Amino acid sequence: MDTVFRLGDNLYYLAAMVLFIIGFHTMLTHANLIKKLLGMNIMETAIFLFFVATGYIRGGRAPIMQVGQDHLYVNPLPSALILTGIVVAVSITAYALSLIIRLYRHYGTLDANEIALLRAREDE
Numbered sequence: 545m546d547t548v549f550r551l552g553d554n555l556y557y558l559a560a561m562v563l564f565i566i567g568f569h570t571m572l573t574h575a576n577l578i579k580k581l582l583g584m585n586i587m588e589t590a591i592f593l594f595f596v597a598t599g600y601i602r603g604g605r606a607p608i609m610q611v612g613q614d615h616l617y618v619n620p621l622p623s624a625l626i627l628t629g630i631v632v633a634v635s636i637t638a639y640a641l642s643l644i645i646r647l648y649r650h651y652g653t654l655d656a657n658e659i660a661l662l663r664a665r666e667d668e
């Protein structure tokens with residue numbers, strides 16, 4: 545029974561690992577560049593969840609100190625860092641999508657393997 549409670553306390557970490565593995569698997573097994581980008585976004589989300597989970601304390605309160613009261617406080621630093629990470633992730637996704645559009649216009653495909661073959665033929 546104790547194992548079930550420990551698993552429940554670490555459920556966020558488990559979910560982050562599962563999401564990361566799903567994103568990693570998607571990036572490795574699909575040749576479509578859009579699917580690779582989606583896999584990368586899933587991996588980013590897993591990392592965000594992991595960092596937010598590290599700052600979470602069950603029963604914790606916002607870190608606003610009150611005189612005469614002693615409470616558990618939640619660490620606000622991971623949440624603040626994740627806000628910056630989300631902005632960076634959205635920017636990278638937008639840039640990657642623009643590059644994918646340019647690749648599609650030039651090569652006529654989104655398959656990374658076909659693009660590699662076409663580039664090899666261009667170099668000959």
